[in-house]
Amino acid sequence: MAKKTSGFTIREAELANALDISHQELDKIITFFDADPNDQWELRENDHFIYLNKSLNERLFSEQGAYAIAKYMDEKTRKSIWARITEFITRHKEKIRNAFISRKIQENCSSLTLKNNRHFLSKKDVINILCTSYARLNTAFDEIQKSHDPMKIYEDFDDIDGVRYYSLSGFYKFSQHLAKALTIKDRRSWCMAIEIVGKKTFKLIIDEQTAFQKRIESAMNAAKKRDGSRCQVTSKKHDKFNKAVNVVVHHIYSKEHYPHLAACQDNLITLTQEVHNEFHAWNGGFQKPCTVDHFIQFITELYPDNYEVILRLNKVKQMLDA
Incomplete structure (x- = not known):
């Protein structure tokens, strides 16, 4: 059976930086953990870390492993690093979440269409990126339409070939609304992060589409000349x-x-x-x-x-x- 590795995302150098120590100092602490099997300090493979390169003793840590080392340092050193490591792990989790959001957008943007100088996404793709359902999106739409900033036809949404599409401005109105309205904390934080991550990701996608279209046009002109x-x-x-x-x-x-x-x-x-x-x-x-x-x-x-x-x-x- 393959080892579960998705929870091990923290590199040694990142952890050392978060602990405000050098990579070499972190290595000494890891060596101490391994030195005495009978003391209270223990790093367990597949719980606290996995090997990235076993011959070099290079590890990837889980959050649990990072906290284990932080707890040891908190007891052995004068200055408290607990708040520091907690902040690091929070930001580390945010970075991974944002990477998943970007990936979700990239995997669900095939419908991205330019109309009247605005980019639109199909309702299906909007639902997939927001990780919601048709019923919940419809409810959110009705709630937004009753608010002080309702969605506008042709600006925030439109029907293209009989299919409902939302512009990126409409898409972000959904994410902002759901970030406040949803009851599950993880779902709220996902929707809250979508606008920031989305603007960066969609810019990359749109820039690539524009460059690709220029390559197509250049090839078509060359073929006609040929x-x-x-x-x-x-x-x-x-x-x-x-x-x-x-x-x-x-x-x-x-x-x-x-x-x-x-x-x-x-x-x-x-x-x-x-x-x-x-x-x-x-x-x-x-x-x-x-x-x-x-x-x-x-x-x-x-x-x-x-x-x-x-x-x-x-x-x-x-x-x-x-």
């Missing part, structure tokens, strides 16, 4: 003789379902808007996943004379599938 701004299926291009032709860049493997290929030039092909719309209608709509196999089948059925593009698509398949 293809001579000409449709690779019909050979049409926008020029003075064909002013009505509009060329666009198509993701062979759809970017929503294959984001790792979204900024890859090999995954892009230039088409007329007409062919692009025709393919997605043939495939069941723009929201349906599409792959190179779908596009090959489309060309085979609707443009069977275009052997060149089928050859190109087969090469794309070999490269990207590999």
Whole structure:
């Protein structure tokens, strides 16, 4: 059976700093604990600590282990360090909680959508991040709407494609309200920390999304230039003789379902808007996943004379599938 390690989070150097001693002094105290098995001072493996590197006697401590060393020092030294170690562990627990909140946000932000210069999250993702239920969120919404600062349509919430979304400002109004209204202390502290952690985490996510979108746009421009701004299926291009032709860049493997290929030039092909719309209608709509196999089948059925593009698509398949 694997050892339970989730409760061991305090590094030796962190503990030494919290105790206001050097790492070497802490090591001497640990050696003292190990020296006499018959005295009252004991550090137990898997209770007080686990080994991070046993050959170097490098440990990770639990809160219980940190308190055991603090208790020894409190009795052996003149100055009291009990308040200091208690404050350290409180802040240490806050850091770990905040890391879990950040992770929760990162795991539940796939719905993050930009609309009217505001970022919105689906109701489902809001519920998952707040670790609450649909019923409790609905109750919180009703309570907020009766307050002096109710949520505003299009600003704090909106319906997108028939699904309720909340902007980040609306999301933070929920966290602030629940931080005061919930009865369980841990749940209140979780919601209380969400705004501070959320602003940092969402900034990282949004900055990454913005940079990713720029990479996609750059790849699309390069692909269009590579293809001579000409449709690779019909050979049409926008020029003075064909002013009505509009060329666009198509993701062979759809970017929503294959984001790792979204900024890859090999995954892009230039088409007329007409062919692009025709393919997605043939495939069941723009929201349906599409792959190179779908596009090959489309060309085979609707443009069977275009052997060149089928050859190109087969090469794309070999490269990207590999």
